[in-house]
Amino acid sequence: MSKKINKVVLAYSGGLDTSVILKWLQVTYQCEVVTFTADLGQGDELEPARAKAELMGVKQIFIEDLRDEFVRDYVFPMFRANAAYEGVYLLGTSIARPLIAKRQIEIAHEVGADAVCHGATGKGNDQVRFELGYYALDPAIKVIAPWREWELTSRTALIKFAEENQIPIPKDKRGEAPFSTDANILHISAEGKALEDPWSEPEEFVFSRTVAPEDAPDKPTYVEIVFEKGDPIAVDGVKMGPAALLTRLNELGGANGIGRLDLVENRFVGMKSRGIYETPGGTILHAAHRGIESITLDRGAAHLKDELMPRYAELIYNGFWFSPERRMLQALIDQSQEKVAGTVRLKLYKGSATVVGRKSPNTLYSLQHVTFEEDAVYDQRDAAGFIKLNALRLRLLGQRDGKK
Secondary structure (H helix, E strand, C coil): CCCCCCCEEEECCCCCHHHHHHHHHHHCCEEEEEEEEEEEECCCCCHHHHHHHHHCCCCCEEEEEEEHHHHHHHHHHHHHCCCCEECCCCCCCCCHHHHHHHHHHHHHHCCCCEECCCCCCCCCCHHHHHHHHHHHHHCCCCCHHHHHCCCCCCCHHHHHHHHHHCCCCCCCCCCCCCCEECCCCCCCCCCCCCCCCCCCCHHHCCCCCCCHEEEEEEEEEEEEEECCCCCEEEEEEECCCHHHHHHHHHHHCCCCHCCCCEEEECCCCCCEEEEEECCCCHHHHHHHHHHHHHHHHHHHHHHHHHHHHHHHHHHHHCCCCCCCHHHHHHHHHHCCCCCCEEEEEEEEEECCCEEEEEEEECCCHHHHHHCCCCCCCCCCHHHHHHHHHHHHHHHHHHHHHHHH
């Protein structure tokens, strides 16, 4: 503690960790604590968090439904890029942190707080994501990271502190948790404890949003998604808001066992970690978006996007949502989406989401040019000169190197 803290805004879930943090802040810094609980579609009842905060003497409590903002302003822009970290992870945890950080800073300004606090540990990526967001939006803000300061280094120590300070403890938290989870409307993740051995297959109880693919219906489900400027706007002919649309895709994907991922990833802080992810609606949306792009994007634009995607995904994973380079890439990506409109039909079946149809008023697909039947628009003899020009440097190399 280098400076006196007068008021701090805490990212608060109402769970054991952040409840202990709340009390620890009051005791350690002797400051007023303001709690902020974001509804990002994690599926938890949030009002108990209000009651718990009130019980612990908190006067200013913010509980806000940010689901539509989250999907519209964070998830959809990311999906325009087809972003997937290390080729497969759809960034469900990563993309939620910038919005939480932004709203925390806004609340800090509203209530006159001089500090913000998060509950991320000193080993993970989230501490970086939160704090890069804080500093980008308010360079002068003070940040408190309890896991890097206190001596409560185990679950047992947290429970002991909670009991000594009359903090209610959820019954399922008294034992050693088999794994930890993070959830929002885009995904749910599980890691740690029983999942730390990358050789061990996760047991079925780890999964909560998807049925096992082998237990999914034997008959496929078909779904049609309508896009406009790269964003989905309707499912099966029904226009929906951002959160409602993703919720519907989650239902369809979950019922068909879609969106499971077992990944050993490279954390930004340097270590490898094993995570189990469920992203049912996002997996469908990712496939559908690539499907509509396949007929509406020019080859050069599509290939450039694919080249830039790993960099864009890494920026989000590492916490640089508010960086100038992410904004620059977003501008390029959004420009590419101007004509990305139309309908994609997908077949959902036992863990797979397969594009089986696509149509667009802006299609670049020309049946006249690709048909195997006789046509009047393409002279096949033109290909000879095209091939000769492209082969010229290869032939010159061959002649120099003595090849026959």
